[in-house]
Every structure is written in C-alpha cells, then in structure tokens.
Amino acid sequence: MTRLDRAEALRLLGSVSLGRIVFTERALPAVRPVNHVMDGGDIIVRLHDGASLAAIVAPTNASGVVVAYEADVIDPVSHLGWSVVVTGYARRVTDEGLLARYAEQLIPWAACPPMNGALRIRPDLVTGARLTV
Amino acid sequence: MTRLDRAEALRLLGSVSLGRIVFTERALPAVRPVNHVMDGGDIIVRLHDGASLAAIVAPTNASGVVVAYEADVIDPVSHLGWSVVVTGYARRVTDEGLLARYAEQLIPWAACPPMNGALRIRPDLVTGARLTV
Numbered sequence: 001m002t003r004l005d006r007a008e009a010l011r012l013l014g015s016v017s018l019g020r021i022v023f024t025e026r027a028l029p030a031v032r033p034v035n036h037v038m039d040g041g042d043i044i045v046r047l048h049d050g051a052s053l054a055a056i057v058a059p060t061n062a063s064g065v066v067v068a069y070e071a072d073v074i075d076p077v078s079h080l081g082w083s084v085v086v087t088g089y090a091r092r093v094t095d096e097g098l099l100a101r102y103a104e105q106l107i108p109w110a111a112c113p114p115m116n117g118a119l120r121i122r123p124d125l126v127t128g129a130r131l132t133v
Numbered sequence: 134m135t136r137l138d139r140a141e142a143l144r145l146l147g148s149v150s151l152g153r154i155v156f157t158e159r160a161l162p163a164v165r166p167v168n169h170v171m172d173g174g175d176i177i178v179r180l181h182d183g184a185s186l187a188a189i190v191a192p193t194n195a196s197g198v199v200v201a202y203e204a205d206v207i208d209p210v211s212h213l214g215w216s217v218v219v220t221g222y223a224r225r226v227t228d229e230g231l232l233a234r235y236a237e238q239l240i241p242w243a244a245c246p247p248m249n250g251a252l253r254i255r256p257d258l259v260t261g262a263r264l265t266v
Contacts, residue, residue, distance in 0.1 A: 018209055022155050022162040022201075029155040029162065029201040033216045068155075068162040076151055079240065083166045107212065 002130045009084045009128030012071075014038040017107065019071035021045055021119075023090075025052050036069070037105045039120075043069055043086060044093065046106045047117035054117055057090050064089035069121055074131065084128035086121065093118040135263045142217045142261030145204075147171040150240065152204035154178055154254075156223075158185055169202070170238045172253075176202055176219060177226065179239045180250035187250055190223050197222035202254055207264065217261035219254065226251040 004012070013019070017035045024030065032053065034045045047054045057065045067090045074081035093099055102118045137145070146152070150168045157163065165186065167178045180187045190198045200223045207214035226232055235251045 016209065018207055020153055020164065020203055020205075022164045024157070024162060028199055028220060029157060030220075031153065031155045031164065031201050031203040031218055033203070033205050033207060035212070066161055068164050070153055070164040070166070072153075072166050074151055074166060076149065079168070085164055087161060087163075 004128030006126045009126045013084050016071050019069050022068040043121040044102050045119050046115040059092045064091040080131050082130045086123040086126050088122045088124040090119045090121045093120050137261035139259045142259045145215055146217050149204050152202050155201035176254040177235050178252050179248040192225045197224035213264050215263045219256040219259050221255045221257040223252045223254045226253050
C-alpha cells in the first residue's frame with residue numbers, strides 16, 4: 001500500500017464521477033452514493049428535493065457542515081486500485097450562475113428528482129492510498 | 134429508482150465483496166473501503182493492527198458502536214445499478230474459531246498488515262435502491 005500525496009489523491013478523485021458522501025444524520029453515521037465534479041480543487045455534488053443532505057446543509061448555514069467524501073477504483077478480484085478520502089466543510093452553492101453550470105456538468109441519476117441545489121466540499125484533509133502488490 | 138426490500142438489499146450486498154464502513158472518529162465522519170462476507174444475515178469485515186476502527190470498537194465494548202455500511206454497483210456512464218446502506222451496531226468477533234474462519238474467507242488487501250480481528254455488523258436498518266431507466 002502506497003500513501004498518495006494530496007495532489008495525486010485529488011487528481012484521482014477528479015478522474016471518476018462517482019463517490020460516497022458521509023455525514024451525520026440524527027447523530028447516526030449516514031452515507032449516500034452521489035456523482036461529483038471538481039472545481040478549483042473543491043468537490044461539487046448535486047442535491048435534490050427531499051434529500052436528507054439538503055435539510056442538513058441549509059442554504060443559510062454559511063459555516064457549513066463537516067462531511068467526508070470517498071471514491072475508489074478497486075478491482076474486486078485482485079484488490080488492486082486506489083482509494084481517496086477527503087474530509088472538509090460542505091456548504092451550499094448559492095451563486096445561480098455556478099448552479100446552472102454544475103447542473104449541466106453533473107449527469108443526473110436515473111429516475112431521480114431534478115437537481116435543485118449543490119454542495120461545495122472544501123478538502124481540508126485528504127488521504128489516499130494506492131493498493132499495490 | 135426502485136426501493137429494494139430488506140431481503141433483496143442484503144442479497145445484493147452478499148453478491149459483492151467490497152464496501153465502505155462509515156463511522157465517527159474524534160467527532161468527525163470517517164469512511165474506509167473494506168471487504169466483507171455475510172454470515173447469517175450479519176456483515177463481517179476485517180480489522181488489522183493500527184486501524185482506527187480497531188481502537189474505536191474495542192474488544193471489551195460488548196454494546197458495540199453504530200456504523201453504516203455501504204456497497205454499490207453503479208455503471209459510471211449509464212448510472213444504472215444498485216446501492217445498499219446498512220446501519221447497525223458493530224461489535225468485535227471474539228470467538229477464536231469464527232475469527233479463524235473469517236480470516237480464510239476475507240481475502241487480504243494487497244500489502245496490508247495481516248488481519249487480527251473482525252467486526253460483526255448487525256443490520257438494524259437496511260435501505261437500498263435499484264437505479265433504473
């Protein structure tokens with residue numbers, strides 16, 4: 001196992017479109033698969049109506065909520081691949097122009113409600129590992 | 134998006150060997166990819182020396198620690214597939230015979246320290262969705 005430096009870990013994160021956002025919901029650990037895009041070193045994920053995350057990170061909460069974000073590409077047989085975990089504050093994207101751009105970049109999930117919000121996760125702590133033989 | 138019932142969600146979880154365990158570490162959300170096997174409806178994941186999870190779920194902690202466990206198979210292009218999230222108490226496996234059996238079943242990660250412990254997660258809450266067109 002080789003530890004990845006921050007730059008390489010974020011590069012790998014940007015090479016995929018799917019990850020899992022980890023947060024606390026009514027004092028319990030919670031996790032949801034979402035898709036993401038990178039923007040200037042931040043991770044952008046979509047929200048939709050009714051999502052518990054939308055309630056947890058209210059648009060009026062300027063200080064944000066600490067979340068973790070994980071992505072990996074791991075071969076199920078050989079177990080080779082990589083894994084990256086980012087921890088940082090998630091805040092609502094409030095700029096309408098940015099929201100419109102992200103809505104185009106973030107491919108909607110099949111049969112999901114339309115996106116009507118987005119979160120920006122600022123990576124404070126970045127850890128990653130490449131799983132090698 | 135189709136909601137999965139508990140039985141179907143656990144069946145899908147058992148059809149893969151890789152997931153992500155979600156827990157709280159020093160009041161922050163934390164997540165690690167791990168491999169798992171199912172045993173009698175419980176999820177078994179491996180621990181190794183130095184893992185933060187090993188410290189968080191001490192062998193003496195009989196009541197356990199609440200964690201979430203997520204697995205998914207989602208096509209990165211079409212976004213079709215499924216996702217399952219289990220929430221429940223994780224406890225150390227203390228039976229030596231069971232530990233030896235799980236050590237055989239849980240394929241070690243590449244270049245990881247040898248397994249010297251395992252967690253049993255009892256699925257209290259099971260949610261799952263199949264992402265369809």
